[in-house]
Amino acid sequence: MIVAKAPATSANLGPGFDVIGVALDLAYDEVEVEVMDGEGVEIELEGIETTQIPKDPEKNSAGLVAREVLRRGRVKTHLKIRIKKGVPQGVGLGSSAASASATAVAVARALGLSLSTSELIEIASQGEIASSGVAHADNVAPSILGGFVAILSYSPLVVEKFMPPEHLEFALAIPKNLKKTTERARAVLPKNIGLREHVEAMASYSMLLTGIVRGDLKLIGKAMSSDAIVEVARAKLYPGFLKAKEAAIKAGALGATLSGAGPTIIAATDARQGNSWGVAEAMKKAYEEEGVECLIAVCKPRVEGVEVFEK
Numbered sequence: 001m002i003v004a005k006a007p008a009t010s011a012n013l014g015p016g017f018d019v020i021g022v023a024l025d026l027a028y029d030e031v032e033v034e035v036m037d038g039e040g041v042e043i044e045l046e047g048i049e050t051t052q053i054p055k056d057p058e059k060n061s062a063g064l065v066a067r068e069v070l071r072r073g074r075v076k077t078h079l080k081i082r083i084k085k086g087v088p089q090g091v092g093l094g095s096s097a098a099s100a101s102a103t104a105v106a107v108a109r110a111l112g113l114s115l116s117t118s119e120l121i122e123i124a125s126q127g128e129i130a131s132s133g134v135a136h137a138d139n140v141a142p143s144i145l146g147g148f149v150a151i152l153s154y155s156p157l158v159v160e161k162f163m164p165p166e167h168l169e170f171a172l173a174i175p176k177n178l179k180k181t182t183e184r185a186r187a188v189l190p191k192n193i194g195l196r197e198h199v200e201a202m203a204s205y206s207m208l209l210t211g212i213v214r215g216d217l218k219l220i221g222k223a224m225s226s227d228a229i230v231e232v233a234r235a236k237l238y239p240g241f242l243k244a245k246e247a248a249i250k251a252g253a254l255g256a257t258l259s260g261a262g263p264t265i266i267a268a269t270d271a272r273q274g275n276s277w278g279v280a281e282a283m284k285k286a287y288e289e290e291g292v293e294c295l296i297a298v299c300k301p302r303v304e305g306v307e308v309f310e311k
Helices: 061-073 095-110 117-126 140-145 182-187 195-214 217-224 230-235 241-250 276-289
Strands: 002-012 016-036 040-047 078-085 148-154 157-162 168-175 255-258 265-270 294-299 307-310
Touching: 002 095, 002 140, 016 095, 016 140, 016 195, 016 294, 040 061, 061 078, 061 095, 061 117, 078 095, 095 117, 095 140, 095 307, 117 140, 117 157, 140 148, 140 157, 168 241, 168 276, 195 217, 217 255, 217 265, 230 255, 241 255, 241 265, 241 276, 265 276, 276 294
Parallel strands: 040 078
Antiparallel strands: 002 016, 002 307, 016 078, 016 148, 148 157, 168 265, 168 294, 255 265
């Protein structure tokens, strides 16, 4: 039996919609794959918040990924896939991506297929169709590779991994009663933007990449806070978000934004300042003043991606 463990992720990081994400040393999905006689894909679930996850392979991110691996490998067999959920769903921390990433790596290993990293990311991105209706790689790429990962091209897929700056931490505020579907969060996005907005978005994304490459935490934080397109469109979905973001900055965060499609807020902090939990507490207080119950956490970027081993 092959087992793979994939981390939670945060995508977009402000201005990088669908093209950048980071692995988080926060929570993990574990996928066990067993090759059996016959044909088909069988899904079993355990762990947190599994009651709303479909076991139908056509509607499950791991199921879609497993079928794609079988198709690409031209293999006919029966796969029994047991998913142990550790990444919470519907909060913007790459829950479906963690399952998809672990499944892609585990199934390929179980079948003895030599797939490239790009192929594994492409396959895992197909699992996102189950949750968002669209294949995108900004969560699965860092979940598989670890670190920061930028999507340089989708056709063909080209990705680049960047090591996280040493002292970067993230404070997280995770609302408990504001869950959403990624598909809904995509539906509110503008279909067209003006040239000025496009230029400003490119400037902010350039700032983010520059900060990552240089290890400049202040630049990373400033860029994360500067998205004027996607975050603005989604803010109306989450009561208290803007107030909580402002509270994070006042508490000393370098920057803050929605994690992925939200509603979790991810705030960049400098571990040397020792204020990460204070930032998290400030966001929690601001959310709860708006009647939104909230969990908080502090974590670091995870350097490694999927771990795979035999059981």
